[in-house]
Amino acid sequence: MNRGQPLATSIRDSLPGPDDISRDVLPNGIVVLSRANFNSPSVVVSGYVTAGSLFDPEPKLGLAFFTALGLLRGTGQRDFQQIYNQLESVGASLSFNTGAHTAGFSGRCLRVDLPLLMGILCDVLRQPAFPENQVERLRAQLLTGLAIRAQNTADMASLTFDEMIFANHPYSLPEDGWPDTVRATTRDDLADFHRKAYGPRGMVISLVGAVDPRQAVKLVMDLFGNWSNPAQEEVPELPPLQPLKKTATRRVTIPGKAQADLVVGVSGLSRRDPDYIPASLGNSILGQFGMMGRIGDVVREKSGLAYYAYSTLNAGIGPGSWEISAGVNPANVDKAIKLIRTEITRFVERGVTDEELADSQANFIGRLPLSLESNAGVAGALLNMERFELGLDYYRRYPDFIHAVTPDAVLETARKYLQAKKLAIAIAGP
Amino acid sequence: MIRTTLPNGLLVLLKEIHTAPLISSWVWYRVGSRDEAPGLSGISHWVEHMQFKGTPRFPAEVLDKAIARVGGVWNAFTYLDWTTYFETMPADKIDLALQLEADRMVNSIFDPQEVFSERTVIISEREGSENQPLFLLGEAIQKTAFRAHPYQHEVIGNLADLQSISREDLYNHYRSYYVPNNAVLAVAGDFETAVMFEAISAAFAPIQAGEMPPRIDIEEPPPVGEQSLTVEGPGETCYIQIAYRAPTAAETDFDHLTAVDSLLAGPSNLNMFSAGLSNKTSRLYQALVEKELAVAIHGSLGTTIDPYLYTFTITVHPSRKPEEVLAAFDDEVSRLHETTASPAEIERAIKQAQALFAYGSENITNQAFWLGHAEMFASYTWFENYLARLSELTPAGLRTTAQTYLQPQNRVVGVYQPTGEGS
Numbered sequence: 001m002n003r004g005q006p007l008a009t010s011i012r013d014s015l016p017g018p019d020d021i022s023r024d025v026l027p028n029g030i031v032v033l034s035r036a037n038f039n040s041p042s043v044v045v046s047g048y049v050t051a052g053s054l055f056d057p058e059p060k061l062g063l064a065f066f067t068a069l070g071l072l073r074g075t076g077q078r079d080f081q082q083i084y085n086q087l088e089s090v091g092a093s094l095s096f097n098t099g100a101h102t103a104g105f106s107g108r109c110l111r112v113d114l115p116l117l118m119g120i121l122c123d124v125l126r127q128p129a130f131p132e133n134q135v136e137r138l139r140a141q142l143l144t145g146l147a148i149r150a151q152n153t154a155d156m157a158s159l160t161f162d163e164m165i166f167a168n169h170p171y172s173l174p175e176d177g178w179p180d181t182v183r184a185t186t187r188d189d190l191a192d193f194h195r196k197a198y199g200p201r202g203m204v205i206s207l208v209g210a211v212d213p214r215q216a217v218k219l220v221m222d223l224f225g226n227w228s229n230p231a232q233e234e235v236p237e238l239p240p241l242q243p244l245k246k247t248a249t250r251r252v253t254i255p256g257k258a259q260a261d262l263v264v265g266v267s268g269l270s271r272r273d274p275d276y277i278p279a280s281l282g283n284s285i286l287g288q289f290g291m292m293g294r295i296g297d298v299v300r301e302k303s304g305l306a307y308y309a310y311s312t313l314n315a316g317i318g319p320g321s322w323e324i325s326a327g328v329n330p331a332n333v334d335k336a337i338k339l340i341r342t343e344i345t346r347f348v349e350r351g352v353t354d355e356e357l358a359d360s361q362a363n364f365i366g367r368l369p370l371s372l373e374s375n376a377g378v379a380g381a382l383l384n385m386e387r388f389e390l391g392l393d394y395y396r397r398y399p400d401f402i403h404a405v406t407p408d409a410v411l412e413t414a415r416k417y418l419q420a421k422k423l424a425i426a427i428a429g430p
Numbered sequence: 431m432i433r434t435t436l437p438n439g440l441l442v443l444l445k446e447i448h449t450a451p452l453i454s455s456w457v458w459y460r461v462g463s464r465d466e467a468p469g470l471s472g473i474s475h476w477v478e479h480m481q482f483k484g485t486p487r488f489p490a491e492v493l494d495k496a497i498a499r500v501g502g503v504w505n506a507f508t509y510l511d512w513t514t515y516f517e518t519m520p521a522d523k524i525d526l527a528l529q530l531e532a533d534r535m536v537n538s539i540f541d542p543q544e545v546f547s548e549r550t551v552i553i554s555e556r557e558g559s560e561n562q563p564l565f566l567l568g569e570a571i572q573k574t575a576f577r578a579h580p581y582q583h584e585v586i587g588n589l590a591d592l593q594s595i596s597r598e599d600l601y602n603h604y605r606s607y608y609v610p611n612n613a614v615l616a617v618a619g620d621f622e623t624a625v626m627f628e629a630i631s632a633a634f635a636p637i638q639a640g641e642m643p644p645r646i647d648i649e650e651p652p653p654v655g656e657q658s659l660t661v662e663g664p665g666e667t668c669y670i671q672i673a674y675r676a677p678t679a680a681e682t683d684f685d686h687l688t689a690v691d692s693l694l695a696g697p698s699n700l701n702m703f704s705a706g707l708s709n710k711t712s713r714l715y716q717a718l719v720e721k722e723l724a725v726a727i728h729g730s731l732g733t734t735i736d737p738y739l740y741t742f743t744i745t746v747h748p749s750r751k752p753e754e755v756l757a758a759f760d761d762e763v764s765r766l767h768e769t770t771a772s773p774a775e776i777e778r779a780i781k782q783a784q785a786l787f788a789y790g791s792e793n794i795t796n797q798a799f800w801l802g803h804a805e806m807f808a809s810y811t812w813f814e815n816y817l818a819r820l821s822e823l824t825p826a827g828l829r830t831t832a833q834t835y836l837q838p839q840n841r842v843v844g845v846y847q848p849t850g851e852g853s
Contacts, residue, residue, distance in 0.1 A: 011451055011520070039449040041788045084710040089778050091697070091785025093707050110785050140747055141725045144667055147748070151665040153561055256664030256849075258560035290494035291482070301490075304547030307555035327558045329550075359499050366501020366520055373450045374792045376704070 011369055015395040016378055022213035023392060026200070028228055032220045033206040033382040034213035037375060043114050044375040045121065046383060047205035048102035051197035053175045054236045060185045062177020066142060067193045068096040068103040071124040073134035080134050083120060092117050094124075098175050101235060101317050103198075108376070111210040115219070122223040128194055135187045142182050149176070153261040154327065156252045156428035161263040164250060164424035165321055169241050199232030200224060206382040209375040238318045243267055244422045252428040260330045260429025264340050265323030268417050271315040271388045277401050278409040279322070279417060280313055284360040285352045285410070286343070287311025287324055294347070295324055298339050305332050305339070317387070322417055330429050337425060345420045351411030365399045431801075432623055433810060436631065438639040439611025443801045443810060444626055445618040447794055453619030454518040454798035455527045457535070458806055460614075461607035462511045463585045464736070465646055470603070472587015473595055475508040476552055477604050481515065482506070483544045485537035488530050490544075496526055503795075508585050511735045512806040518795045521620040525629055531615075532633040535608050545597040553593075556586045563669055564743065567661050567846045571673050571741070574657050575842045579650035581738055609640030616802030619794045650737065656838040662847050668746040669846040670755060674835055676740040679733035679807040685819045686831035687731060687740060692779035693771055693828075694762065695729030695742060700783070700816075701790040702799045707782060714742070717762045722747055723755045733807050740835065752845045766832040770825040780820050787817060 016035055024032045053064040072094065074080045087094055092109035094117065105125075109117040149155045159174055166172035177185075203224075207216040243266070269275050287295035292310040299309035309326035324344070328336045371377050372395070385394050431445045462474050484490035497504050502519035504527070515534075517527035559565040569584050576582035586592075615634065617626060653675055677683040691698055696709020709715050709728065718724035726745040732738050746755055790796045804813040 014451065040792050042785070042792070081711070084708065088696075088707060088709070088711045089781065091707060091782040093705070095708070108789060110788055137720070137722060140722065140749075144725045144745060144748060147666045151563075151667070254664065258557040259554065290491075290498040300551055302547065304550035305554070307551055307558055327554065329554060329557060359495055362499045363501055366499070366523075367503075368501065369451050369520060370501065370503065370518060373452060373794065374704070 012396060012399070015368060015372060016381055017396040018392040021382060021392050022217065024217045026221060026225055028200040028225065029202065030200045030220065030224055030227075031204045031386055032217050033204065033386060034211065034216040035208050035378055035382065036212055037209050037378070040209045040375055042108060042110050042375065043207060043209035043211050044106070044108050044379045045117060045205065045207050046104070046106040046376070046379045047203065048104040048383070049125065049198055050101065050202035050235050051103040051193070052099050052101040052235070053173070054100050054170055054238075055193065055197050055233070056173070056177075058173070059181060060189055061173055061181040062142070062175065063185055063189055063193050064103060064197070065098045065175050065177065066138070066182065066185055067190045067197075068098045069142070070130050070135060070138055070190050071096055071128045073138060074129045074131045075123045076127040076129055077123050078120070079131070083124070086116060086120060090116065094120060099316070100171060100175065114211060118219050118223055125198065126227055130187050130190045130194075132187050135190065139182060142176065143179055146176060146179050146182065151254060153254055153257055153259060153428040154325070156254060157261040157263045157325070157426045160250050160252050160428065161265065161323060161424055161426035162321070164248060164426060165244065165265070165267040166241065169239060171318065195229075196231055196233045199229030200227045201232055202235070204383060204386050206379045208379040208382065241267060241319050244424055247421055247423045247425065249425040249427070252426070253430070254428055255430055257430045259327050260333050260427055261325065261327050262333060262337060262425065262427045263323050263325050264337060264344075264423055264425050265321055266417060266419055266423060268313060268320040268322040269315055270318060270320060273315070275413045275416065276315055278405045279413040281357060281360050281364065281402070281405050282347075282352065282410040282414050283311055283313040283322065284363065285356045286347050289360050289363060294343055295340065298343055299326055299336055303335075303339060305329075305336050309336070333427055333429065341420065341423070344418055344423070348414045348418050348420055351414065352407050354407060357405070357407050357410060361402050361405070364402050368395065368398065431810070432627075436610065436635050438635060438637055440634050440637075441614045441805065442627070442630055443614065443616040443805070444623050445797065445801055446621060446623055447618055447797060448620050450794060451521045451620050452518060452794045453521045453524040453617060453621055454516060454795040455524060455531065455615070455617045456514055456516040456798050456802045457531045458512055458514045458614040458616065458802040459607055460511070460612050460645070460806065461513055461643070462509050463583060463587075464510050464580045465607070466580055466583070466587075467646070469591055470595060470599060471583045471591045472552070472585070473591075473599060473603050474513055475585050475587065476548065476592070476595065477600055478506045478508045478513050479548050479552060480540050480544065480600060480604070481534050481538055483541065483548070484539055485533050486539065487533050487537065493530055500526070502527070510581055510585065510732070510738065514802065516795065516798070524617075524619075524621070528629055528633040532637060535610065535613065535637055538604060540597060540601045540604065542597050545600060549592065552586070553589065556589065556592065559586060563663055563665060563667070563846045563848075564671075566663055567669060567671050567844050570659055570661050571671055571739075571842050571844045574659055574844075575673055575675070575739055576650055578648050579736060580646055580648065581650070581736065606643045609643070610634060610637050611639045612643055614802050614805045616798055616805070618798035618801055653840050657842045659842065659844045660847050661844065662849055665848040666748070666850055668752055668848055670744040670746060670752050671741055671844045672744075672756075672759065672841055673739040673741040673844070674841045675737055676731060676835065678735060678737055680812070683831050683834070684731075686823060686827050687835060689776055689779050689820065689823050689828055690766065690832050690836075691729045691731050691740070692782065693775055694766070695727060697779065697782040697786060698729070698731060700786050701793070701796050703793050703796050704789060706786065713762050713765075714759065717758055718744060718755060721758065723750050723758050735807050756843065763832070763836050766829065766836065770829050773825060776823055776825065776828070780817065783817060783820055
C-alpha cells in the first residue's frame with residue numbers, strides 16, 4: 001500500500017516552525033507573530049480583534065460588520081480621503097472583514113512603506129471617527145450588497161442552509177445582516193460597538209515578509225503597546241447547538257434565474273476537535289480530491305448535471321458544517337439531490353478505501369509548499385496556529401498527523417457527523 | 431530567462447526562480463473564441479474541457495489523481511485569443527506535467543460519451559453565468575460592439591451552438607489548432623535551465639509540426655456612432671457598462687490608456703492570482719461614489735490581438751437614475767480631454783504598478799503565467815518593459831489618447847434595468 005512519499009527534509013525545513021516564527025505577547029495581551037522572508041520586497045500584515053458578530057443585537061444584525069468596514073472611513077487623525085490617499089499612493093492596501101468571533105484585517109505594502117501601513121492600521125483600530133456622511137455612504141453600499149445577495153442563488157442557498165443547521169444559535173444569522181437591521185443601525189451604534197468590542201485583549205497580529213521579526217515586534221509595541229480598553233467586553237458564550245432530528249428541505253424562490261443552487265449537509269465539528277484531520281481527509285475523498293472527489297465524479301463527470309459540485313468542511317471556533325454544494329439546471333434539482341444523498345449514504349456505510357485515503361494524504365502533504373508560498377499564505381498559517389492553539393511546530397508535524405489517520409478513523413468520523421437521515425437541504429433558484 | 435524554439439516550432443520560455451520548491455508550467459495555444467466560425471461559438475472552450483477527459487496513456491482519472499497526489503494544482507482557461515493549460519507542482523514532480531501536456535497535445539480521445547455528458551456541464555456553466563446580471567449585460571454589449579469581428583460572442587458560446595456542436599466539430603478544432611508550431615510552453619520556478627530544457631525536449635520534440643492553422647482575419651469596421659442598449663432582468667440593482675473600442679495591447683496607445691485607466695478607475699491588477707488595490711482615490715470613484723451617484727466603479731482594459739473593449743462597470747446608487755450617473759461620468763471624461771493630468775498623477779500610477787509587480791513576484795504561478803501570456807498578444811519583453819514604458823508616458827500623451835479613444839461615437843452604453851422581481 002502506498003502511503004505517499006515522506007516529505008523531503010529540505011521541504012519540511014522550509015515550512016514555518018518554532019525556529020523561524022517569532023511569537024511575542026505584549027503586556028496588554030496582544031500576540032505578535034512574525035516570520036521574515038527577504039526574498040520578497042513586500043510585507044503582509046494581517047490579524048484580528050475579538051469584535052465579531054456574536055456581539056450583534058438581533059434588531060441591529062450586521063453591526064460588527066458595519067463597524068469593521070466603517071473603521072477606514074475616517075479617524076481623529078485622518079479623514080477618509082487621507083487614509084486612502086496615503087495607502088493608494090504607495091500601492092498599499094488595507095481591508096477589514098468579520099466573522100462570528102473576530103473582526104479581521106489584512107494589509108500589504110512595499111517594505112519601505114511598512115511604518116505608514118502600520119500607522120494607519122493603528123489609527124483606524126484605535127480612534128475611528130465614524131463620520132456621519134461616510135456612514136451613510138457605507139450604508140448605501142451595504143444595502144446594495146444585500147440586494148445583490150438576495151439575487152445570488154449560491155448565497156441564498158448557503159444562508160438558508162445555515163439557518164437550518166444552526167437553528168436557535170447565533171451562527172444561523174448572516175454577518176452582513178438584513179436590509180431592515182442595517183437601516184436601523186445608527187452612527188452612534190458603530191461608535192458604541194467600537195468602545196465595547198475593540199481592544200488589545202485577544203488581538204493577534206502577524207507580519208510576514210521583508211521585515212525582521214524584532215523590528216516587527218518593536219513596531220507593534222510602539223503603536224499598540226499603550227492601548228488599553230477597560231470597557232472591552234468578553235466575547236459572548238456560544239449556546240449549545242441542537243442538531244436536526246430528521247432530514248428537512250427548504251426552498252427559496254428567486255424568479256428569473258437560469259440556475260438553481262443547492263446545499264446539502266449537516267452541522268459539523270470545531271477546528272480544535274481531534275476529529276478534524278480524519279474528517280478533513282474524509283471530506284477530501286467525498287468532494288474535493290482532484291476534480292471534486294466522489295461528488296464531482298458522480299454529479300459532474302458521470303451525469304453531466306453541474307459545472308460545480310463539491311463538498312466543504314467548515315471548521316472554526318465553534319461547531320462547523322459539512323456541506324455539499326452544486327449549481328444545477330432547475331429541472332435537475334431533485335435528480336442531483338438524489339445522487340448526492342446516495343453518495344453520502346455510501347460514504348457513511350462503506351467508508352473509504354486504502355488507496356483513496358493514501359491519495360488524499362499525499363495531496364494534503366504535497367500541497368503545503370504551494371499553500372505557504374506567498375507571504376499571505378504564511379500569515380494565514382500563523383494566524384491559524386494561534387487561533388486554534390495548534391502550536392508553532394504544527395506544520396512541521398503536520399505530515400505525521402496526516403499519516404496517522406486510518407480508513408477506520410475516517411469512517412468513524414463520517415458516521416459521527418454525516419448523518420444521512422438528518423440532513424438539511426437548502427435550494428435557491430427560480 | 432531563455433526564449434527559444436524547438437525544431438517542431440514550439441516556442442519555449444524558461445525562467446529560474448528559486449524562492450520556493452515549486453515549478454509552474456503553462457502551455458498556450460493560439461486559439462480562442464475569435465477563431466470560431468458562425469455556428470461553432472464556444473467550441474474552443476469546450477475543447478479545453480475535453481482536454482481533461484484523457485488520452486490512452488493518461489486516462490482522465492489517472493491524470494487527475496496523479497496531479498493531486500503530489501500536491502499539484504492544474505487548470506485551464508479559454509479567452510478571446512488563446513487557450514492555456516497550467517500545472518504548478520512540487521519542483522521534483524514537474525516531469526509529470528511535461529509528459530501529460532506533450533501527450534494531450536496530440537492524443538486526447540474525445541470519447542463520444544464524454545462529449546455527450548460534457549455538453550450539459552458546459553450548458554450548466556453558461557446557466558450559472560446567466561444568473562449574473564453583469565454577464566447578461568456584457569454579452570449584449572459585446573454583440574453590439576462588434577458587427578463583423580468574432581469578438582462579438584462570449585467565450586462560453588451561444589446556447590444554440592452548444593446544443594448542436596458535434597464530436598467531429600470538436601475533434602477537428604482540436605487537431606487543427608493543437609500543434610507545437612501553434613503553441614508556447616512557459617515554465618518558471620525552481621529548476622536549472624539546462625536540465626529543464628532537456629526534459630522539455632525529450633517530451634515535446636518528438637511531436638510532429640502540423641499545418642499552421644489559419645486564424646480568422648476579419649477587420650472590424652470603425653464604429654458608426656454611439657450605441658445604447660438596455661437589458662432587463664430580476665433584482666433591484668441597476669448597473670451601467672460603458673465600453674469603448676480600445677487599441678490592441680501592442681500599440682503605444684495601450685500604455686497611455688493603461689495610465690488613463692489608473693487615473694480614472696484605479697490601477698489595473700496585473701496579478702492573475704491575487705487581489706489588486708483599492709481605487710477610492712481614483713477620479714471616477716471620487717466623482718461617482720463619493721458623490722453618492724454610484725456604490726462601485728471599476729475599469730477593465732483587456733490585452734488583445736485585435737482592438738477590443740475598454741469597459742467601465744458602474745453599480746448605480748439605489749436612489750439614483752442611470753442618466754444622472756452617465757452625465758457625471760461624461761463630465762469626468764471631459765475633464766481628461768480638456769485638462770492635462772499632472773506629472774505627479776502619472777508618477778503615482780507608476781508607483782502603484784511597481785507595488786503590484788512586487789506582490790506578483792511572490793507567486794510562481796503568476797510569474798509563469800506572464801511568461802507565456804505576453805506572447806499571446808506581443809512578446810515577453812512587453813511584460814519585462816512594462817514599468818519602463820509607463821515611466822516614459824507624458825501628460826500630453828495621456829490627454830491625446832483620452833481624446834482619441836474616449837469619445838461617445840466610439841462606445842456602447844449598456845444599462846441593466848432591474849425589474850424588481852423577487853425583491
